[in-house]
Amino acid sequence: MDPMRSPERADRLAAAYALGSLRGGARRRFEAAARQSPALRAHAILWQERLAAMTELQPEEQPSPNVWRRIAIALRSETQPAPPTPARRVGFWRGAALSGAFAALVAFMLAGYLGSQLTQLSAAPEIRYVSMLEDDRSAPAMLVTFDARHGTLTLKRLGTFQEGPDRSLQLWALPPSGGPQSLGVLAAGGSVTLPAGEGQVRQVPALAISLEPRGGAPAGSGPTGPVLFKGALLPTT
Numbered sequence: 001m002d003p004m005r006s007p008e009r010a011d012r013l014a015a016a017y018a019l020g021s022l023r024g025g026a027r028r029r030f031e032a033a034a035r036q037s038p039a040l041r042a043h044a045i046l047w048q049e050r051l052a053a054m055t056e057l058q059p060e061e062q063p064s065p066n067v068w069r070r071i072a073i074a075l076r077s078e079t080q081p082a083p084p085t086p087a088r089r090v091g092f093w094r095g096a097a098l099s100g101a102f103a104a105l106v107a108f109m110l111a112g113y114l115g116s117q118l119t120q121l122s123a124a125p126e127i128r129y130v131s132m133l134e135d136d137r138s139a140p141a142m143l144v145t146f147d148a149r150h151g152t153l154t155l156k157r158l159g160t161f162q163e164g165p166d167r168s169l170q171l172w173a174l175p176p177s178g179g180p181q182s183l184g185v186l187a188a189g190g191s192v193t194l195p196a197g198e199g200q201v202r203q204v205p206a207l208a209i210s211l212e213p214r215g216g217a218p219a220g221s222g223p224t225g226p227v228l229f230k231g232a233l234l235p236t237t
Helices: 007-019 024-036 038-056 065-079 087-123
Strands: 127-134 140-147 152-157 167-174 181-186 191-195 206-213 227-235
Touching: 007 024, 007 038, 024 038, 038 127, 038 140, 038 227, 127 206, 140 206, 140 227, 152 181, 167 227, 181 191, 181 206
Parallel strands: none
Antiparallel strands: 127 140, 127 227, 140 152, 152 191, 167 181, 167 206, 206 227
């Protein structure tokens, strides 16, 4: 069965593949199907990116040494025997004060932790479109994702192509009608982020990358060099 006949099934298989729970013959069949389907490969890579982002949301943190000292002081105060009357009342209120301070400290730490988690969640990307751009031999060359939350296109190079110091790669949207629309010139490096609005990629069936003179094609001219990579732009939902 071709997984891409059912987008929901393809997404579930890609998620299981990225998690490592797809094993044995099922995993080999998925890999064979992915070699023939750029869309299925894009699903798998997208899930790998999502899972990697989840681990980044859980940074390892070490409490301050002062926190442990305060906890130790609070515990010692609770285990000490009560002093005789009339100092017993003083000890009671002192212990109550320490307990209150400890509870306030825990609440403060919890609020800080939750606040940091909410901040990180709000910074997480919201991937709505993905595209696997391939060369003329159908080899993956560039993974493109659109983050609707931050209004950015991220391009990750998957191949070894180098454009040279006097050339630039330029990303184009290929709309259903009309000429190609430039989405930006790529800087050198393994990963590039370009600003983009959702209106620039909505209902765009495909993307392409051309080789241009350094700095990109003249404004309004369209691609002037050869198209090196192209691929379908797929919604993730």
